[in-house]
Amino acid sequence: LPLQRKPKNMAASLFRRVSQLKVYRRKIHSHSLSCAVFRHRWMKRLPVVSAMTYYCHGAFLPFILKETLDLSKFPADKIRNFCIIAHIDHGKSTLADRLLEMTGAIAKTEKNKQVLDKLQVERERGITVKAQTASLFYSHQGEQYLLNLIDTPGHVDFSYEVSRSISACQGVLLIVDANQGIQAQTVANFYLAFEAQLTIIPILNKIDLKNADPKRVESQIEKVFDIPRDDCIRISAKHGTNVEMVLQAVVNRIPPPAVSSDDPFRALVFDSNFDHYRGVVANIAVFGGRVRKGDKIVSAHLGKTYEVNEIGLLRPDEHPTQRLYAGQVGYIIAGMKDVKEAQIGDTLYLQEQPVKALPGFKPAKAMVFAGMYPMDQSEYPGLRSAIERLTLNDSSVTVQKDSSLALGAGWRLGFLGLLHMEVFNQRLEQEYNASVIVTAPTVPYKAVLSSAKLIKEHGSEEITIVNPAQFPDRSVVSEYLEPMVLGTILAPDAYTGKIMALCSNRRAIQKNMVYIDDQRVMMKYLFPLNEIVVDFYDLLKSLSSGYASFDYENAGYQAADLIKMDILLNGRSVEELITIVHRDRAYNTGKAMLQLMENYGGDITRKMKLLKRQAEGKKKMRRIGNVEVPKDAFINVLKRKDK
Ligand SMILES: Nc1nc2c(ncn2[C@@H]2O[C@H](COP(=O)(O)OP(=O)(O)OP(=O)(O)O)[C@@H](O)[C@H]2O)c(=O)[nH]1
Numbered sequence: 001l002p003l004q005r006k007p008k009n010m011a012a013s014l015f016r017r018v019s020q021l022k023v024y025r026r027k028i029h030s031h032s033l034s035c036a037v038f039r040h041r042w043m044k045r046l047p048v049v050s051a052m053t054y055y056c057h058g059a060f061l062p063f064i065l066k067e068t069l070d071l072s073k074f075p076a077d078k079i080r081n082f083c084i085i086a087h088i089d090h091g092k093s094t095l096a097d098r099l100l101e102m103t104g105a106i107a108k109t110e111k112n113k114q115v116l117d118k119l120q121v122e123r124e125r126g127i128t129v130k131a132q133t134a135s136l137f138y139s140h141q142g143e144q145y146l147l148n149l150i151d152t153p154g155h156v157d158f159s160y161e162v163s164r165s166i167s168a169c170q171g172v173l174l175i176v177d178a179n180q181g182i183q184a185q186t187v188a189n190f191y192l193a194f195e196a197q198l199t200i201i202p203i204l205n206k207i208d209l210k211n212a213d214p215k216r217v218e219s220q221i222e223k224v225f226d227i228p229r230d231d232c233i234r235i236s237a238k239h240g241t242n243v244e245m246v247l248q249a250v251v252n253r254i255p256p257p258a259v260s261s262d263d264p265f266r267a268l269v270f271d272s273n274f275d276h277y278r279g280v281v282a283n284i285a286v287f288g289g290r291v292r293k294g295d296k297i298v299s300a301h302l303g304k305t306y307e308v309n310e311i312g313l314l315r316p317d318e319h320p321t322q323r324l325y326a327g328q329v330g331y332i333i334a335g336m337k338d339v340k341e342a343q344i345g346d347t348l349y350l351q352e353q354p355v356k357a358l359p360g361f362k363p364a365k366a367m368v369f370a371g372m373y374p375m376d377q378s379e380y381p382g383l384r385s386a387i388e389r390l391t392l393n394d395s396s397v398t399v400q401k402d403s404s405l406a407l408g409a410g411w412r413l414g415f416l417g418l419l420h421m422e423v424f425n426q427r428l429e430q431e432y433n434a435s436v437i438v439t440a441p442t443v444p445y446k447a448v449l450s451s452a453k454l455i456k457e458h459g460s461e462e463i464t465i466v467n468p469a470q471f472p473d474r475s476v477v478s479e480y481l482e483p484m485v486l487g488t489i490l491a492p493d494a495y496t497g498k499i500m501a502l503c504s505n506r507r508a509i510q511k512n513m514v515y516i517d518d519q520r521v522m523m524k525y526l527f528p529l530n531e532i533v534v535d536f537y538d539l540l541k542s543l544s545s546g547y548a549s550f551d552y553e554n555a556g557y558q559a560a561d562l563i564k565m566d567i568l569l570n571g572r573s574v575e576e577l578i579t580i581v582h583r584d585r586a587y588n589t590g591k592a593m594l595q596l597m598e599n600y601g602g603d604i605t606r607k608m609k610l611l612k613r614q615a616e617g618k619k620k621m622r623r624i625g626n627v628e629v630p631k632d633a634f635i636n637v638l639k640r641k642d643k
Pocket residue numbers: 086087088089090091092093094095114126127128152153154155205206207208209235236237238239
């Protein structure tokens with residue numbers, strides 16, 4: 001490719017030259033980071049050439065990568081698979097950017113911020129929602145290494161993504177903000193990696209900050225995780241300080257995957273996406289043997305056979321290769337039409353060489369349920385297809401049809417947590433232009449049935465209740481159970497009193513309390529999930545002036561004195577307002593909901609007068625029992641949202 005002085009001319013000349021080539025998949029932008037993959041028509045038998053162009057500080061840096069990049073040069077001992085884990089905002093994505101730049105996977109430019117955060121919600125909220133993978137080439141002491149980096153989300157709702165990323169790795173970079181120190185998710189993520197017996201490299205980030213206190217944070221790491229302080233690497237991901245040391249530590253400290261290319265092929269599916277043109281793109285970690293284009297592979301879960309259409313590395317964009325070998329991490333496209341065919345945790349093997357499936361993952365369990373309805377019933381088909389398409393890429397969302405007298409036909413969706421639910425909602429709106437009504441979230445309660453007839457009907461003694469309206473009557477139940485979580489709170493000790501009062505108000509039982517240094521306390525509490533799902537985190541943050549952090553893990557079910565609370569409007573129970581509450585909470589919860597109704601009361605009379613004059617006024621009312629309530633008021637009560 002020719003290099004000319006002016007970037008614009010360069011772009012024009014590049015476009016002229018590639019006009020003979022078939023543009024393959026990617027759009028070309030002349031003024032932004034552009035990545036184009038071209039397939040040469042008259043060189044069919046030769047390797048397909050991928051040209052990547054980068055617009056960087058006013059100059060193009062074109063270079064060519066061959067699709068036939070010979071991955072056999074990277075036997076398992078030259079491979080390191082690792083992920084980055086940390087508390088939210090401690091700098092995972094920023095460090096990932098630096099690692100990508102230093103190994104030449106992306107160009108060094110202001111525009112390339114958080115390149116692994118691809119979704120619009122990720123960029124807007126500044127959080128990582130979906131784990132991403134990038135293969136990096138790194139040369140160390142005269143040897144070439146292939147480093148596979150998996151960037152993971154930090155928020156508790158997405159810890160499922162963390163655990164499955166961990167399963168494809170031998171080591172982790174545990175990042176801790178040198179100013180904030182260890183936080184609740186640092187602890188939770190540490191244990192995920194520790195229990196999986198991965199090598200843990202502690203990294204203190206943001207040492208450039210004025211208030212950074214790496215010494216104090218190193219002693220926290222020593223005390224809480226029992227990792228020698230000398231193992232810590234002090235860096236500034238923002239400025240690139242000492243990031244080279246991180247790469248060296250990855251090569252020197254993390255063991256290579258213990259696999260062999262001579263074994264039969266088997267690969268673990270650790271993530272999958274749906275592409276409308278090419279079907280399912282599955283991310284795999286090869287645990288043995290090798291695979292190439294044209295191979296017939298079988299998915300252990302469904303026993304279905306597929307032909308491999310394309311395989312390759314993620315850098316972080318897809319880069320096709322001829323083969324993938326044991327120890328390597330990449331993607332595979334094999335004509336699967338539905339993400340359910342590439343289940344996360346599934347094993348792929350060659351048709352002619354069946355192998356034992358790898359231990360997969362426990363499926364993600366929905367912990368928060370809410371009703372979702374179209375604003376108007378005429379929008380139902382559009383919303384249905386939007387939900388179907390979005391769940392194709394997020395298999396942790398559960399979907400059940402539901403209907404309501406006031407809101408019409410809709411769905412009851414299950415999410416991993418409240419943020420997960422909000423993100424899903426935001427994606428529906430942004431990516432599919434759908435407007436939805438979401439009802440107040442509830443948690444999955446259980447009931448142990450005592451009636452033989454009902455046990456027979458349900459096929460089991462225990463049933464899960466995700467819709468409060470279906471709460472079985474006490475006369476047929478021997479016991480109600482509620483989901484519990486073990487919460488970890490880290491905060492400066494000045495707030496301990498306030499935090500303890502908040503927790504006891506939420507029916508929590510203290511399990512443990514330790515000082516991690518002379519000022520910070522770590523507390524463990526057993527909480528009913530229902531008590532923390534909506535506003536606990538916000539309250540905790542505000543009463544600790546933002547200093548407390550919180551994380552939780554599932555802790556099974558416990559018997560609870562639950563009741564079903566009906567709300568009567570003009571003497572009739574309204575199905576949508578039925579709530580499951582702990583007996584002690586019933587009065588206050590009921591009062592709060594009525595208060596909300598009352599707050600909208602003024603609006604109701606005002607709106608009634610207004611709407612009477614409008615022909616379409618009727619449409620905006622919902623007939624509930626024998627009372628007409630403006631739709632807005634009703635929806636806001638359902639959402640438990642005050643004016
Ligand atoms: N001063 C300073 N700021 C940093 C450094 N590294 C990251 N940051 C800033 O910290 C904020 C959070 O960084 P991210 O990389 O988005 O954090 P993250 O851990 O990936 O966050 P999640 O993906 O949401 O979990 C951003 O505003 C970064 O610019 C650093 O070394 N020094």
